[in-house]
Amino acid sequence: MNQLSNGFTLFLSLLVEAFPFLLLGVLSSGLLLLFVDERKLIATLPQNPLLGALAGSVIGFLFPVCECGNVPVARRLLLQGASAPVAIGFLLAAPTINPIVIWATWTAFRDQPEIVVLRVVFSLLIATVIGWVFSAQADLRPLLQPAVAGSMPQRFTTALRSLPAVSPQSREPYLLQSGTFLLDQPGKPLRIDTTELQTLLVASSTTAKPLPNRLQLLLENTLQELRELGGVLVLGSLVAALIQVAVPRDIILGLGQGPITSIAAMMILGGVVSICSTVDSFFALSFASTFTSGSLLAFLVFGPMIDLKGLGLMLTVFRARAVIYLLVLAAQLTFLLTLFVNLRVS
Amino acid sequence: MTQRSLRRPNSLRVLDWLDILAIAAWGLLLLNYWLTGKLSLLIHPRYFGLSVATGLGFLIISALGAWRLLKTDPAPNMRHFTLFPPGWMSSLLLATAFLGLLVAPRPFASQAALQRGVTEPLALTRRQPQAFRTDSQPEARSLIDWVRTLAVYPEPDAYTGQKVNVQGFVVDSPELPAQYFTLSRFAITCCAADAYPVGLPVKLTQSHKAYPPDTWLEISGQMTTENLAGKRQLVIQARSVKPIPEPKNPYAY
Numbered sequence: 001m002n003q004l005s006n007g008f009t010l011f012l013s014l015l016v017e018a019f020p021f022l023l024l025g026v027l028s029s030g031l032l033l034l035f036v037d038e039r040k041l042i043a044t045l046p047q048n049p050l051l052g053a054l055a056g057s058v059i060g061f062l063f064p065v066c067e068c069g070n071v072p073v074a075r076r077l078l079l080q081g082a083s084a085p086v087a088i089g090f091l092l093a094a095p096t097i098n099p100i101v102i103w104a105t106w107t108a109f110r111d112q113p114e115i116v117v118l119r120v121v122f123s124l125l126i127a128t129v130i131g132w133v134f135s136a137q138a139d140l141r142p143l144l145q146p147a148v149a150g151s152m153p154q155r156f157t158t159a160l161r162s163l164p165a166v167s168p169q170s171r172e173p174y175l176l177q178s179g180t181f182l183l184d185q186p187g188k189p190l191r192i193d194t195t196e197l198q199t200l201l202v203a204s205s206t207t208a209k210p211l212p213n214r215l216q217l218l219l220e221n222t223l224q225e226l227r228e229l230g231g232v233l234v235l236g237s238l239v240a241a242l243i244q245v246a247v248p249r250d251i252i253l254g255l256g257q258g259p260i261t262s263i264a265a266m267m268i269l270g271g272v273v274s275i276c277s278t279v280d281s282f283f284a285l286s287f288a289s290t291f292t293s294g295s296l297l298a299f300l301v302f303g304p305m306i307d308l309k310g311l312g313l314m315l316t317v318f319r320a321r322a323v324i325y326l327l328v329l330a331a332q333l334t335f336l337l338t339l340f341v342n343l344r345v346s
Numbered sequence: 347m348t349q350r351s352l353r354r355p356n357s358l359r360v361l362d363w364l365d366i367l368a369i370a371a372w373g374l375l376l377l378n379y380w381l382t383g384k385l386s387l388l389i390h391p392r393y394f395g396l397s398v399a400t401g402l403g404f405l406i407i408s409a410l411g412a413w414r415l416l417k418t419d420p421a422p423n424m425r426h427f428t429l430f431p432p433g434w435m436s437s438l439l440l441a442t443a444f445l446g447l448l449v450a451p452r453p454f455a456s457q458a459a460l461q462r463g464v465t466e467p468l469a470l471t472r473r474q475p476q477a478f479r480t481d482s483q484p485e486a487r488s489l490i491d492w493v494r495t496l497a498v499y500p501e502p503d504a505y506t507g508q509k510v511n512v513q514g515f516v517v518d519s520p521e522l523p524a525q526y527f528t529l530s531r532f533a534i535t536c537c538a539a540d541a542y543p544v545g546l547p548v549k550l551t552q553s554h555k556a557y558p559p560d561t562w563l564e565i566s567g568q569m570t571t572e573n574l575a576g577k578r579q580l581v582i583q584a585r586s587v588k589p590i591p592e593p594k595n596p597y598a599y
Contacts, residue, residue, distance in 0.1 A: 002455070002457050002458075003457075005451075005452045006452075006454055006457075006458050008449065008451060008452075009387065009388070009451040009452060009453070009454065009538050010538055010539055012388055012446055012451050012538075013387075013388035013389055013451075013537040013538035013539050014537065014539050015442070016376065016379065016385070016388045016389055016397055016537070017388070017389050017393060017397075017536060017537040017539070019372065019376070019397070019400050019404075020393070020396035020397055020399065020400040021396075023400050023403055023404070107393065107536055108536050108540075110535055110536070111535055216414070219407070219410055219411060219414060222407055223365050223366070223369065223407065223411050224365070226365075226369055226404075226407070227365045227368065227369070227435050227436050227439065228435055230368075230369075230372070230435070230439050231434065231435025231436070231438050231439055232435075234438050234439060234442050235438070240539070249461055282536070282537065282539060285536060285537075285539050285540045286539040286540065288540055289540070289542055
């Protein structure tokens with residue numbers, strides 16, 4: 001009974017501490033989504049693969065989005081003609097490299113500032129390296145879902161006409177394609193799906209809409225995001241509380257004090273508990289007294305990049321092969337960096 | 347197309363209301379915790395403002411959402427990518443908020459202190475002392491001040507004979523002899539999730555059975571050094587032991 005009451009207090013305290021940051025994250029991502037013109041932003045980014053990857057990782061600062069927001073934004077970036085390193089760098093770094101997440105991490109780990117600093121440094125490093133690796137693939141389209149590849153900007157499509165295998169769908173007769181069509185003019189049906197809808201939205205840029213409409217969209221977006229992310233936060237806090245009170249302390253300590261086992265355990269936990277990056281530091285905090293610093297970092301760096309919820313979303317943009325590359329690269333880099341912290345630093 | 351077919355299906359409208367209700371319930375819960383003083387059981391006072399503002403924010407957002415649902419009939423829109431079937435998440439949020447309103451959170455007690463290791467020395471990963479002041483009056487130090495001071499300069503003999511006056515709750519440490527118990531407090535830096543116990547052994551003139559675990563006490567006396575549980579450590583030699591009511595804010599910072 002006592003254990004249950006302790007677990008309940010822990011659960012509530014995680015929620016009460018985390019909700020403010022969740023609300024801030026949701027509001028600011030909604031605002032930026034509606035009031036920032038992404039196309040102008042992309043035009044200013046460097047073309048060099050390494051600098052592009054770094055720039056892509058850093059512009060997360062302008063889009064404080066959780067890991068559920070970053071996939072749609074990365075997709076829009078690709079559709080608007082951003083290079084692969086920029087988009088991949090953004091995809092991996094945006095959930096961590098933004099003011100609200102850094103503030104939340106500082107709130108939780110005020111006593112261990114090195115965790116806050118290393119979280120930012122490692123996330124930037126890993127995102128930039130992976131973005132750079134992906135620049136080896138000049139044409140990203142074989143790695144993208146056909147629908148996304150098909151709606152990439154014209155300059156890519158014309159340049160790559162000679163690669164018919166890339167996007168077979170665009171060449172198939174309309175009758176053989178699945179989807180919804182608008183019979184606009186005879187012989188020229190218009191295909192409609194979410195990706196193309198988004199391309200259209202991009203073309204007509206949300207920033208061009210009248211203010212009342214944009215505010216309505218902002219409200220709608222806030223309600224939906226709060227519900228989804230709040231729900232996942234509740235589930236995540238429940239898991240944290242259950243582990244704290246139900247698993248015997250010597251098992252947790254045995255797992256949490258090993259330099260390698262602790263990192264592996266926290267990376268798996270980070271991948272499964274798809275808790276939003278603005279609030280995941282509070283989740284990690286409940287393990288701070290029993291797990292190594294390196295493993296907490298592994299959770300804080302790897303979790304926002306790759307988790308169950310994010311994987312589902314990534315598969316709407318990338319083919320499975322590309323998602324596996326991303327997962328393996330991110331996991332290896334996180335593991336090596338945080339192992340270094342465990343063995344050398346702390 | 348008739349006017350009717352443009353309307354949002356009823357099932358979607360129920361889901362919209364469920365979302366709004368869930369967010370409003372959380373807003374009420376946060377404000378309720380603030381007004382009833384329970385916020386201090388859960389988080390560090392530094393973050394009270396954030397939680398209160400969020401409670402208000404949730405109420406405003408849900409009011410705007412309700413107003414929009416009543417006034418206009420939103421066009422069928424694309425719902426975001428969701429991991430769970432529609433309605434699950436808002437029901438979960440609503441259920442947790444109700445649970446929070448019905449069941450009051452309890453502060454951690456001696457059992458949690460034992461489980462979290464009150465008798466171990468403060469792990470090095472935890473808060474380092476902000477300042478080391480030898481000039482401060484020893485009897486003005488709180489329990490956590492004592493433990494922090496010890497973490498900086500652990501030699502118990504340095505404190506022997508100093509006056510002490512501290513408050514905390516009783517933890518019945520199994521490895522201590524019958525005349526002793528541990529006086530303990532939970533310290534938090536962010537929220538109850540990182541609460542960690544600190545404590546010092548107290549020596550009585552009688553058996554500690556007179557003070558059951560979790561009793562809040564104010565103890566004054568003198569510091570001495572003794573060999574307990576195989577190590578030399580600082581012990582409070584109690585001169586007066588006075589039961590006190592549980593403080594409204596049981597944590598130390």
